[in-house]
Amino acid sequence: MTTTLHGHCLCGDVAITLRDWTPEISVCHCSMCRRAGGGLMGGFVAPADAVTVTGEARRYRSSDFAERAFCPRCGANLWLRDDGAEYELSPGLFDDATRFPLIREVYADCAHRFASFSGDHPRITRAEYESHQPHVEADR
Numbered sequence: 001m002t003t004t005l006h007g008h009c010l011c012g013d014v015a016i017t018l019r020d021w022t023p024e025i026s027v028c029h030c031s032m033c034r035r036a037g038g039g040l041m042g043g044f045v046a047p048a049d050a051v052t053v054t055g056e057a058r059r060y061r062s063s064d065f066a067e068r069a070f071c072p073r074c075g076a077n078l079w080l081r082d083d084g085a086e087y088e089l090s091p092g093l094f095d096d097a098t099r100f101p102l103i104r105e106v107y108a109d110c111a112h113r114f115a116s117f118s119g120d121h122p123r124i125t126r127a128e129y130e131s132h133q134p135h136v137e138a139d140r
Ligand SMILES: [Zn+2]
Pocket: 009, 010, 011, 012, 013, 014, 071, 072, 073, 074, 075, 076
């Protein structure tokens, strides 16, 4: 059994090692993720104390409770993180994440037509998601 998961950005300046993670991918189609990710963002979760980052990760505060990190050299998306919470890491950084299953889509009713996934996973609409997330102002 693998005990660590290794990933890196496109140029290799930023490397990420995980000691713990959940091998399940969530996709978000909100307007911020559409813009930041070229149409959508996928992520899988790792606890903050299990994440080791080598190299400079630049952070952008995309809302008043969350940051998005990227490599300042190649621009690869690294993670999305609510303040003090777990990391939601970009699956594309990790070769071993290609086998992780998609378990849910958020803002599914806001998705680009090209970003349509097969399967019977939950598809949560914007209204459903925001009704359970009172701190989310509104999709921007
Ligand atoms: Zn890079």
